Amino acid sequence: MKTLNNRIMQLTKPYKFEKIEKNVIVNDCDVVVKPTLAYICAADMRYYTGNRRPEALKKKLPMALLHEGIGIVQGDTKGFSKGDKVVIVPNIPGYVVNETSPEECCVACSNKNIGENYCASGKFISSGADGIMQKSVIHPSECVVKIPEGVPDEVAALSELATVSYAASKKVDIKENDTIAIFGNGAVGYILYCVISFVYNIDKDRLFIIGTDESKMEAFEHATKLNIRNDEDADKIANINANYVFECVGGNNMGSAINTAINLIERGGVIISMGVCEENVAINMRDVLEKGLTIKGSSRSSRFEYPIVLEYMKDEKFQQMLRKIIYENAFKIQSVQNLKEAFDFAASKDYWGKILLEFEEDLYE
Numbered sequence: 001m002k003t004l005n006n007r008i009m010q011l012t013k014p015y016k017f018e019k020i021e022k023n024v025i026v027n028d029c030d031v032v033v034k035p036t037l038a039y040i041c042a043a044d045m046r047y048y049t050g051n052r053r054p055e056a057l058k059k060k061l062p063m064a065l066l067h068e069g070i071g072i073v074q075g076d077t078k079g080f081s082k083g084d085k086v087v088i089v090p091n092i093p094g095y096v097v098n099e100t101s102p103e104e105c106c107v108a109c110s111n112k113n114i115g116e117n118y119c120a121s122g123k124f125i126s127s128g129a130d131g132i133m134q135k136s137v138i139h140p141s142e143c144v145v146k147i148p149e150g151v152p153d154e155v156a157a158l159s160e161l162a163t164v165s166y167a168a169s170k171k172v173d174i175k176e177n178d179t180i181a182i183f184g185n186g187a188v189g190y191i192l193y194c195v196i197s198f199v200y201n202i203d204k205d206r207l208f209i210i211g212t213d214e215s216k217m218e219a220f221e222h223a224t225k226l227n228i229r230n231d232e233d234a235d236k237i238a239n240i241n242a243n244y245v246f247e248c249v250g251g252n253n254m255g256s257a258i259n260t261a262i263n264l265i266e267r268g269g270v271i272i273s274m275g276v277c278e279e280n281v282a283i284n285m286r287d288v289l290e291k292g293l294t295i296k297g298s299s300r301s302s303r304f305e306y307p308i309v310l311e312y313m314k315d316e317k318f319q320q321m322l323r324k325i326i327y328e329n330a331f332k333i334q335s336v337q338n339l340k341e342a343f344d345f346a347a348s349k350d351y352w353g354k355i356l357l358e359f360e361e362d363l364y365e
């Protein structure tokens with residue numbers, strides 16, 4: 001155990017970042033990681049723009065944002081060497097936090113069918129604990145994953161999102177001849193589409209993307225694109241007869257997406273919900289009963305999905321698909337001001353894709 005003088009870039013209130021200095025404890029089993037790249041997530045934006053319940057904001061801020069990123073190991077520790085490129089796994093299960101065992105922790109940690117991403121006593125960085133926006137991220141070695149040779153940095157940094165999609169896909173048993181519909185043409189919908197198309201080899205004519213904006217659907221090359229606001233497409237949507245529907249919409253339109261999903265899904269089908277909505281949603285339960293449907297929630301991912309997804313990421317075809325989500329102009333972050341500019345741009349919603357932040361050497365000086 002030792003102490004380290006760290007610098008942390010915290011969100012103190014909506015639209016305001018401040019750099020602070022803090023002495024932090026590094027335990028023997030911790031890995032010290034210097035972040036190099038990160039993507040802004042919709043969850044970060046909800047804090048930045050103050051679009052969370054006031055109680056939640058008050059409880060969680062000040063806090064460093066960002067949880068989708070990679071970095072470089074700063075010293076030799078438990079299975080890691082100085083200079084290793086690693087992914088920082090944001091989800092830290094309760095048994096790692098409390099140094100117990102999965103069995104002692106909770107039902108989610110002790111039962112692999114549930115998954116430790118549903119742990120009741122876990123920690124998630126940038127949601128109740130400081131995120132990646134720090135000079136040094138002090139992270140338990142269990143939740144640090146080496147990036148294999150052949151995976152480019154900006155692709156590896158997408159692994160959090162890709163594991164979230166992979167974990168959602170594992171909620172059902174997808175076969176090559178299944179028909180699958182994805183609601184949502186945002187980043188979550190896109191990464192999920194990449195995983196379903198690449199990992200499960202689902203043909204274009206049996207993989208449907210249902211969105212509201214054609215300009216944001218161009219990248220979904222290996223899927224059939226349907227616009228819910230177009231009457232002709234609406235008829236096609238009604239006749240999809242999907243075995244599985246993934247909802248990646250969230251927000252105010254989540255209810256209508258789920259109810260449309262109930263209409264187009266095959267009897268006995270499963271709807272996997274991944275969108276985030278702060279309000280309750282009214283669902284057509286009459287047809288859920290009549291068609292014998294199952295609705296499953298899927299949130300976050302566990303450390304176990306990372307090595308699997310990083311292995312898939314060695315494939316150039318998968319890399320090419322994933323790269324399309326990266327917004328073309330990365331933001332170089334050298335100061336609090338640069339960080340604010342990147343977040344203000346993300347808040348403008350005048351783009352499609354994931355915003356990549358590159359942390360400059362002297363950012364915390």
Ligand SMILES: [Zn+2]
Nearest residue numbers: 041042043068
């Ligand atoms: Zn995220």
Ligand SMILES: [Zn+2]
Nearest residue numbers: 105106109119
């Ligand atoms: Zn647990």
